[in-house]
Amino acid sequence: MHNSFIKTLILILILASVTTADAFSLRKRVSVTATKEIITASLPEPLPFNAVLTDSIVKINTLKIIIPISDYLRLIDFSEMPEEYDIWSDTKINPYQVNLVDMKDTVKIDMSSFYSPVQSYVTSNFGFRRWRHHYGIDLKVHRGDSVYNAFDGVVRITKRARDYGYYVLVRHFNGLETLYAHLNKITVNPGDTLKAGIPVGLGGNTGRSTGYHLHFEVRYLGNPINPNDIIDFNSFTLKNQILVLNAQHFEYKKEIEKIRFWTVRSGDTLGRISQRTGISIARLCALNGIKRTSILRIGQRLRYT
Ligand SMILES: [Zn+2]
Numbered sequence: 001m002h003n004s005f006i007k008t009l010i011l012i013l014i015l016a017s018v019t020t021a022d023a024f025s026l027r028k029r030v031s032v033t034a035t036k037e038i039i040t041a042s043l044p045e046p047l048p049f050n051a052v053l054t055d056s057i058v059k060i061n062t063l064k065i066i067i068p069i070s071d072y073l074r075l076i077d078f079s080e081m082p083e084e085y086d087i088w089s090d091t092k093i094n095p096y097q098v099n100l101v102d103m104k105d106t107v108k109i110d111m112s113s114f115y116s117p118v119q120s121y122v123t124s125n126f127g128f129r130r131w132r133h134h135y136g137i138d139l140k141v142h143r144g145d146s147v148y149n150a151f152d153g154v155v156r157i158t159k160r161a162r163d164y165g166y167y168v169l170v171r172h173f174n175g176l177e178t179l180y181a182h183l184n185k186i187t188v189n190p191g192d193t194l195k196a197g198i199p200v201g202l203g204g205n206t207g208r209s210t211g212y213h214l215h216f217e218v219r220y221l222g223n224p225i226n227p228n229d230i231i232d233f234n235s236f237t238l239k240n241q242i243l244v245l246n247a248q249h250f251e252y253k254k255e256i257e258k259i260r261f262w263t264v265r266s267g268d269t270l271g272r273i274s275q276r277t278g279i280s281i282a283r284l285c286a287l288n289g290i291k292r293t294s295i296l297r298i299g300q301r302l303r304y305t
Helices: 002-043 050-060 069-075 252-259 272-275 281-288
Strands: 107-111 122-124 138-142 147-148 153-161 163-170 176-183 199-202 213-220 223-225 242-245 259-263 301-303
Touching: 153 176, 163 199, 176 199, 259 272, 272 281, 281 301
Parallel strands: none
Antiparallel strands: 107 242, 122 138, 138 213, 147 199, 153 163, 163 176, 176 213, 213 223, 259 301
């Protein structure tokens, strides 16, 4: 009787120790996996493009790792980041004051983590509109569609502005910055570390916008790049895995500088503006998309170069 009681007690003790050991090793395994995942998120391994895309699709809506900025700074190889990026503003889109029109260097940018922000048709392209340049590309969205972060990086700005509406700007580890505007809702905060393919918000029509669309910009040191130079918006894939960035990407700025406008004053007619500027009426009409019979408004800006 006494003997069997001791046997039972020993058995219970053995069972208990085995269970604890199991639990301990399980905990250990979990924590090792978690650490590995965080490091992967901070330092994306360059992989074949298709593999990365598949990876991102699998992880969509499941992975949102937030690392404090200090940790992220510690993990990044800064030799590849321009020193102007020491500036970190959570209010200004372009706080760097660098004009890249006459950029001397060639910068190689790792594009491997790319994920398309949305997959729909272009409604307005990068380039000239009547009297202002369009620094991004517009893509159709429906209210509430997810808008995805394009490359691994850290959220720099989340804000509401008069023109952009609700917008998010992300600084990417590869040196590019991307901007997502007219959102219905923002779902990230400044300082969040995001993998490519993590939603930054929902598609909307906020700010100076007519109809639901995403206004998407790609910038380097604050200078916009034509998104068509790097992304094929028919297949929503990259044109190249490595972007070789040089002065050519900013040539469009020279065209902007060349353009002059005439502000319509009281008594102005197309004939008089033609005389003053030396540009024919036909050319003025073509440049501004108007007819000879169009009525001019005082204060209206007419392009004449
Ligand atoms: Zn736009």
